[in-house]
Amino acid sequence: MRRRLIQSTLAVVLVVIAVFGASLVLVEARTIEGSVEESVRSEAVRLVSVVDNRMRAGERVTTESMRNTVESDRYVRIDLPGREPILLGDAVPPDEAIVAQQTGEHGETITVRQSRDRVHEEVGRSLLIIFAVSLLAIGAAAVLAVRQAHRVAAPLTDLAEAAERLGSGDPRPRHRRYGVPELDRVADVLDASAERIARMLTAERRLAADASHQLRTPLTALSMRLEEIIATADTPDPEEQATVKEEATIALAQVERLTDVVERLLTNSRDPRTGSAVGFDLDEVVTQQMAEWKPAYRGEGRALVRSGKTGLEAVGTPGAMAQVLATLIENALMHGGGTVAIRTRVTRNQAVVEVTDEGPGVDPGLGSRVFDRSVSGRNSTGLGLAVARDLAEADGGRLELLQQYPPIFALFLSRESGTSATGD
Known part of the structure; x- marks a missing residue:
């Protein structure tokens, strides 16, 4: 050339x-x-x-x-x-x-x-x-031609190396420009492609981390339910058999929610803007989570209670919102203390679910950073709240820390138009 x-x-x-x-x-x-x-x-x-x-x-x-x-x-x-x-x-x-x-x-x-x-x-x-x-x-033209040829050919060689590096799996953008509009345009496209590939790889890695973390919570609860089923499976007592059936039903619901969470994580990893928000009964989600987590709280000698308004309809993905609430309840079980209270209320056109406990609260040095990935005040993975926030935002809601001590985490969801609520 x-x-x-x-x-x-x-x-x-x-x-x-x-x-x-x-x-x-x-x-x-x-x-x-x-x-x-x-x-x-x-x-x-x-x-x-x-x-x-x-x-x-x-x-x-x-x-x-x-x-x-x-x-x-x-x-x-x-x-x-x-x-x-x-x-x-x-x-x-x-x-x-x-x-x-x-x-x-x-x-x-x-x-x-x-x-x-x-x-x-x-x-x-x-x-x-x-x-x-x-x-x-002619001599001056020859010198200028050699310099111009080097100026054009060297960037092309550099761009070819960048493309080869990008194809070999190194998605770091180089942000190198050459002062030639056409070549700079190619460099812009390569850098944009590198950034997209980097985001895709990051999303894939986040999916693996999120999936491993999010699957742990429902699997733990599912294991406890299955243990209770096994412990009462051989009893001839009709009441205990009814209890077995109830526990099996709850375990099946947990499996279905687990499947929904996995599908949601996969959807978010492909396109975070893709949502499947629908109107759902918020009371049903809260009741389901309380039923799932009460055995774990009883085992720790602690209480899980509920208060606030009932009959709330919210907009979101029921399985994802159940996972967000499960993350808050588990977080209170692992890092909090005393009674954990779930309170539902209405503010303007939003339904709010608050989870609070009587524990030491959130470290003042963390503050809102508690939702950042890999940030934890209790030697945990630091993924749970970050994933919960992402799930809430994917459905148009938001997850916030309203108060550090006593800790109050609040899930804000859009309400279904034309719904009413009654106080407990």
């Missing part, structure tokens, strides 16, 4: 020099010839004046008296009335000379001839200068 750029640049320069050089030679030749003709005419006028002045003064015009007034490279013929012509300088054939003739007041005729060799010499010197300038122009 560099060779082609250099060759094309030099070809353009040579064509320009050939066209303008030929035109310049023609113009210069005509200019030199016109200058010599004007000089010869001026010489004839001058000699006529000299002869007239001398004849007017009564001096005799001779070869000796006129010899010093004529330049050596010119041929002059002075024709005086009734006398032999006066010849000065070397004879030049008329067909090889530039001729000028003037007639004076006393009838004398002055003829001046200038050999064309002088014109040829002047034209030759001009040609030599033009040729030297052309060589300099």
Whole structure:
């Protein structure tokens, strides 16, 4: 590519020099010839004046008296009335000379001839200068062509390396520009592609981390339910059998919610803007979560209670919102203390679910950073609240820390239009 750029640049320069050089030679030749003709005419006028002045003064015009007034490279013929012509300088054939003739007041005729060799010499010197300038122009063009070829080819090589690096799995953008709009446009596209690929890889890694974390909570609860089912499976008591059926039903609901969460995580990893929000009964989600987590709280000697408004309809994905609430309840179980209270209320056009406990609260040094990934005040993974926030935002809601001590986490969801709520 560099060779082609250099060759094309030099070809353009040579064509320009050939066209303008030929035109310049023609113009210069005509200019030199016109200058010599004007000089010869001026010489004839001058000699006529000299002869007239001398004849007017009564001096005799001779070869000796006129010899010093004529330049050596010119041929002059002075024709005086009734006398032999006066010849000065070397004879030049008329067909090889530039001729000028003037007639004076006393009838004398002055003829001046200038050999064309002088014109040829002047034209030759001009040609030599033009040729030297052309060589300099070609040399300068060659240097500029090499530099321009390097300027264009080097960025292309660099872009090819960037594309190869991107294809090999290194998505870091280089943010390198070259001062050439077209090449900078290619670099912009490559950097944008690198950033998209980096986001995709990050989303895939987040999906793996989120899935592993989010699956742990429902699987733990499911394991506890299944253990209770196993413990009561062999009893002949009808009431206990009913309890087994109830526990099996709850375990099945947990499995279905687990499947919904996995599908939701996969959907968010492909396009976080994709949602499946619908109107749902918020009471049903809260009741379901309380039923699932009460055995765990009883095992820890703690209580899980509910208060606030009932009959609330919210907009979201039931499975995802159940997972958000499960994360808050589990967070209170693991890091909080005392009784955990779930309170539902209404603010403006939003339904709010608050989860609070009597524990030490959120570390003052964390604050709102508690929702950041890998940020934890109790040696946990730091993913639970971050994933819960993402799930809430994907359905148009939001998850906030309203108070650090005692800790109050609030899930805000849009309400279904036209719904009413009653107080507990």
